[in-house]
Amino acid sequence: MSSVKKKTEPFYVKSSSNQKTSAEIINEARMSVRILNTKRPLTPREDERKLFGSTSSRTSDSRPPSSFSLHARSFDLPDSRPVSAKRLSPLENKPQLPLAIENEIDTPLPLPKPPVDPVKIKKISNARARLFKAASQGALPTIMKPEELIKTLNSEPSLAKCHTSNVSEENMFNKVWLHDACLPVPNQVESANFAIEDASLKSEEKTISKIRGRTTSQFSEDRNITGSEILTGSANGCKTNDGESESETQYWNSVIMPILQDLESLQNGNDVEYLCDCCARLHCALEQGNLLGRKCKRRTTVLRILFKLIDIGSDQLNLHLSKLIFALSVTGNNLLNVCKLVFKISRSENNDILFQQNTITDSLLSLFNTEDPFSISEALLYCLGALKFISGNTVLLKDLLNKDTTEILVQFIKKINHVNQQNKTFFSISGHQLVQITTTLRNLADLPQSRPRFLGSGAFPALCTVLDQHVNDKDICTNISRLFSKLSCYNECCAAISECSDCYRLFLALLKKHQKKQDLVVRIVFTLGNLTSKNNDAREQFFKQEASIDTLLELFCTYYKMDLNSQVPGATGEKPFCGQKHPSEIEDVLIKLIRVLANLSIHPTVGRTLAVNSTCVELLIHILEYKSIDECEELVINAAATINNLSYYGECDSQIRKNHLHIAELLLHLLMKNNMEGILEAARVFGNLSQYKEIRDFIVEKKVYKFMIALLDSKNQDVCFSACGVLINLTVDNDKRTILNEEGGVKKLIDCLKDFGPTDWQLASLVCKTLWNYSERITGAEVSFGEEEAQSLLQLLTTYLEEEFALQYITDEDLRHVHKACWEKDFMPVAQQLVKRIQTLYTFLEPLPGPS
DSSP states (O other): OHHHHHHHSOTTOOOSTTSOOHHHHHHHHSOSSOOOOOOOOOOOOOSSOOSSOTTOSSOGGGSOOSOOOOOGGGSOOOOSSOOOSSOOOOOOOOOOOOOSSTTOTTOOOOOOOOOOOHHHHHHHHHHHHHHHHHHHTTOOOOOOOHHHHHHHHHHOSSSOOOOOOOOOGGGOOEEEEOSSOEEEEOOOTTOSOOSOOOHHHHHHHHHHHHHTTSOHHHHHHHHTOOHHHHHHTOGGGOOSSTTOOHHHHHHIIIIIHHHHHHHHHTTTOSOHHHHHHHHHHHHHHHHHTTOTTTTOTTHHHHHHHHHHHGGGOOHHHHHHHHHHHHHTTOOHHHHHHHHHHHHHHHTSGGGHHHHHTOOHHHHHHHGGGOSOGGGGHHHHHHHHHHHHHHTTSHHHHHHHHHTTHHHHHHHHHHHHHHHHHHOSTTHHHHHHHHHHHHHHHHHHTTSGGGHHHHHHTTHHHHHHHHHHHTTTOHHHHHHHHHHHHHHTTSHHHHHHHHTSTTHHHHHHHHHHHTTTOHHHHHHHHHHHHHHTTTOHHHHHHHHHSTTHHHHHHHHHHHHHHHHHHHTSTTSSSOOOOSSOOSOOHHHHHHHHHHHHHHHHTTSHHHHHHHHTOHHHHHHHHHHHHHOOTTTOHHHHHHHHHHHHHHHTOOOTTOHHHHTHHHHHHHHHHHHHSSOHHHHHHHHHHHHHHTTSHHHHHHHHHTTHHHHHHHHTTSOOHHHHHHHHHHHHHHTTSGGGGGGGGGGGHHHHHHHHHHHHGGGOHHHHHHHHHHHHHHTTTOOOGGGSOOHHHHHHHHHHHHHHTOHHHHTTTOOSHHHHHHHHHHIIIIIHHHHHHHHHHHHHHOTTSOOOOSOO
């Protein structure tokens, strides 16, 4: 008897504790509490390429410059001698005056000379300044007695012997080749002119020549010294590089030297294309001769010529020069300046084509293989800046991805994290570097092919560590939030982020720390919305974080007040609403934030916690009260959807239940709007709230049921499904069942079954349950279905109960399995009962030959 009684009871009635509520039955057919989706915040495009954008939190005096001038004189001429692998201890700095004559210690000191004529002082001041500078560096050559100098010149087979000092690149001397001797003079980084200007040195040169009985010009003519000999250093046997083999000398003279002569001859820059071609040929020749890096013994000569060409000022040429300079393994100031040079070129989008035609990115990426990258931190900063700029170009971005830039940068991040954990020596400069790195990674994330690289390189745990270490750096946090907001849109990346144990704690810390930084907050809450939309584990992990719900609600309250104030004309300087369609920045935060609450509410524990939280429900109600759907559609719909999710939890202390009549009034306004999304959301909420008799009475009193019947004509499955949910609950009450006779409700339900039945057995089941409730406890056929309606319904049900017909529209095997389960579990039981009831009411109809 009990089973028979249960079958004759209407659907959606709480007859016992085991009986499912209306919301629970709807949820079985189609999830009532559901996730919300929204658009990802757009990444703004900087108008100008700079190390730090216009919105950077860094002050101008706390960040490296993006604009600077570079010339040949900015570079230091390095030593041509290969650097020894062994680092020598520095000598004690005890400068001593050189002795003019050996072993003459007792020679009396010269008497003081009278003051020199000021005119003469002016003439020699520049030369003396250079000599004094050299002396202070301990590089002034020893003064020889005239007799020893004559003896040396007469005895040596070479008229000039090169003398180099094994010092660093920054302090090395230029060599000016003279006709009589190779005299070292101090390097002048302020000027590219290597000629001797000191009249006293010229006079000294003539004296040396006259000792041999000839003038300088006569001597050079006798020896026939040419520019080639200056480049080769071979004049009269003068060797510039120790240990150079005969084959190396021959390769230099026959292959390298002609190219260098071409470069020197075109220093006026009249033919940039030819100079670029020469640079390419020089690079190839050096590579074939195994002379790249620091292997070339005449590296100084090459670099001196390359540095001079920078002053031509051609970006195309400078990019070729930079590639060559990188290939020669410059260090120190030269490495910094060449990185600045590439950075400067990359600042112009017009130069992107030059980078596409050049492989300079290989040189930039190779710098991260340096054994101690922190020793070249400033150079790497400008290198990273250049990579950031060119990653804004789609063609170059793909090229960077193919060159493993993602993996290289992630590994560098890990090195930075490790060093920062040990000490804070490089914390400031590494922060500047991380701004560039995270921007580049953000650009790389636009490419679908980058996602496996982010996953395989362990990028997400490394980035979470960066957030932990730099929580106060708004620029870094904003960039990483942009990166996470992009990648969390994809399931595999979303799972990887969620697996980072501290990610939720870090996100909450950022929301507390930077509560009013809209561009950061909106991306963090968007990412949280993505994470909490995937599975219950993520919702539970977030909920278990300390003060997680309180932090969200505090943020909700802050931005609600900001948005409310913006509605008052003149309150914030903004114009009042005038029909805008795109959400404001404040509204965008509210949209994403409410979405997080809606997604969290799917978890039963979290949902019940939110449903009884008065602050949460009041804020959602306030949104529906003051915000029009015409003003901000997505915000209003999200608020209604969250109320719908929370209405699923109908406990006695639920704030939704306590405010259900006020909510119904607000939903009625939503139904009156010409917005199908809003109408659909209102119908869904009414579907849950209509389990309360007060709401069912409200629906009848306010003629809301007519809206629901009209929605059955929408030809939209979701809309019909929501409308059926309301009508089912209305037909629970005996005095409300006849409303289906109005507006042709029964016929429209049968039409829904005909239109959507074979492809949506959940909706078909819901229609049958509504008709079952409608026909409950009716003794006369005349007040139930009309004969035509009954015949049409019986024919449909008979056909649908045949398994072969029921699954004929589904070709996909997996979907076929799901549809079969819905057909057997949801549709068949109620359809069979409904068929029997129709046959009982209409005995003249033929019995159904379907399954028992």
